[in-house]
Amino acid sequence: MAVPQLVMYEEESQLISVVLERLNREANSKVVFLVDKNGQLISSAGDTKNLDTTSLASLTAGNIAATGGLAKLIGEKEFSILFHEGEKDNIHISIIGQRVILVVVFDTRSSLGLVRLRVKKASDELKTIFDGLLAKMEQKEATNVESPFAEITDDDIDGLFSE
Amino acid sequence: MSFINYSSKEINCKIVYYGPGLCGKTTNLQYVYGKTNPVAKGKMISLATETERTLFFDFLPLTLGEIKGFKVRFHLYTVPGQIFYDASRKLILKGVDGVVFVADSQVERMEANIESFENLAINLKEQGYDLEKLPYVVQYNKRDLPNAAPLEELRNLLNPKGITEFEACAATGEGVFETLKGISKLVLTELKKGR
Numbered sequence: 001m002a003v004p005q006l007v008m009y010e011e012e013s014q015l016i017s018v019v020l021e022r023l024n025r026e027a028n029s030k031v032v033f034l035v036d037k038n039g040q041l042i043s044s045a046g047d048t049k050n051l052d053t054t055s056l057a058s059l060t061a062g063n064i065a066a067t068g069g070l071a072k073l074i075g076e077k078e079f080s081i082l083f084h085e086g087e088k089d090n091i092h093i094s095i096i097g098q099r100v101i102l103v104v105v106f107d108t109r110s111s112l113g114l115v116r117l118r119v120k121k122a123s124d125e126l127k128t129i130f131d132g133l134l135a136k137m138e139q140k141e142a143t144n145v146e147s148p149f150a151e152i153t154d155d156d157i158d159g160l161f162s163e
Numbered sequence: 164m165s166f167i168n169y170s171s172k173e174i175n176c177k178i179v180y181y182g183p184g185l186c187g188k189t190t191n192l193q194y195v196y197g198k199t200n201p202v203a204k205g206k207m208i209s210l211a212t213e214t215e216r217t218l219f220f221d222f223l224p225l226t227l228g229e230i231k232g233f234k235v236r237f238h239l240y241t242v243p244g245q246i247f248y249d250a251s252r253k254l255i256l257k258g259v260d261g262v263v264f265v266a267d268s269q270v271e272r273m274e275a276n277i278e279s280f281e282n283l284a285i286n287l288k289e290q291g292y293d294l295e296k297l298p299y300v301v302q303y304n305k306r307d308l309p310n311a312a313p314l315e316e317l318r319n320l321l322n323p324k325g326i327t328e329f330e331a332c333a334a335t336g337e338g339v340f341e342t343l344k345g346i347s348k349l350v351l352t353e354l355k356k357g358r
Contacts, residue, residue, distance in 0.1 A: 005164050005165055005166070005167065006164065006166045006167070007166075007167045007168075007169070008166070008167070008168040008169060008170055008171075009169050009170065010169055010170045012170075013168070013169075013170030013171075014170075036166055036258075037257070037258070038164055038166070038177060038257060038258030039177070039222075039238065039258075040166040040175045040238070042166075042168075052205065052206055054205045054206075054224045055205065055206050055208055055222070055224075058208065058222045058224070058238065059208065059222075062210070062219060062220060062222075062254070062255075065254040065255075065257065066219070066251070066254065068254075069250055069251075069253075069254055147167075147354070147355075148231055148233070149174075149230070149231065149233075149351075149354045149355050150355060150356075151231070151355075152230055152231065152351060152352075152354070152355045156230045156231070157230070157347075157348050157351050157352070159228065159230075160227045160228045160230065160235060160347070160351075161227075161344050161347070
């Protein structure tokens with residue numbers, strides 16, 4: 001298949017949370033989240049209570065996909081940073097390791113300069129974590145560790161639609 | 164490309180509704196949205212023009228339930244059906260786990276169906292997928308219309324291999340959930356195989 005399946009383990013998930021929490025604090029931002037290029041939310045930090053993170057994740061991925069299409073049309077590989085400025089809130093979006101998308105939502109308590117600076121540092125750390133994760137996924141695949149879903153029965157699947 | 168999260172015990176899959184313009188892809192999602200228990204669904208997002216034609220995509224997140232302790236979540240997407248939005252269609256197919264091809268049963272839309280069907284195969288190939296290997300079902304929509312073509316004819320043109328197919332009338336909801344169940348089962352069965 002074109003892209004390998006993304007798998008997130010407890011260990012990496014915690015490492016990512018630590019980086020996102022710190023980024024959110026140091027950048028003085030409102031919310032930080034990490035999205036897979038296919039629109040799946042991987043992790044978030046900050047005040048996500050009143051935020052529809054699922055929709056945000058999907059639209060962010062759509063946004064990155066659309067600008068990536070634009071980039072290719074003019075001969076660029078990708079636009080690795082996007083910035084949307086609003087009246088109060090702003091969104092800073094960056095691509096990490098061509099695989100995941102880091103989104104920072106911030107208002108006037110922070111600034112674009114500060115966010116960019118902190119994002120740069122966090123990006124390097126996240127890239128290392130994801131490189132490790134990919135290596136782990138490959139290793140598990142090579143050693144043929146069985147997927148927990150290998151034993152799904154037809155009844156399990158039917159059960160999902162019982163109501 | 165499904166996303167398995169051991170940390171939050173979730174599994175996410177992406178299903179794309181594909182088909183010619185005005186065949187009823189968005190209507191399928193709207194019906195599912197309207198009939199789903201509020202706790203099991205997220206917000207439906209439609210990026211559409213002022214005349215309610217899909218511009219980029221519709222998106223509907225659904226939580227189906229649990230399997231082996233993992234929450235099973237499906238993200239349903241539609242593509243814009245109009246021919247000139249091809250660049251957008253390609254983007255939405257990225258990372259797809261299953262496809263529903265929605266055909267318009269009306270006789271006069273037969274050519275549009277075939278064109279969209281061929282376009283699907285081409286665009287999937289560009290993304291590195293093979294329609295033959297991807298979980299995929301066909302829905303013949305608008306079966307209630309008087310100018311609907313005979314099923315045999317649609318089958319010959321759009322489903323020569325005899326894959327799972329459904330008759331539907333998305334506006335009234337007939338066949339909509341059957342189609343969703345059909346594709347969901349195929350996607351989960353694929354997952355069982357370990358990709």
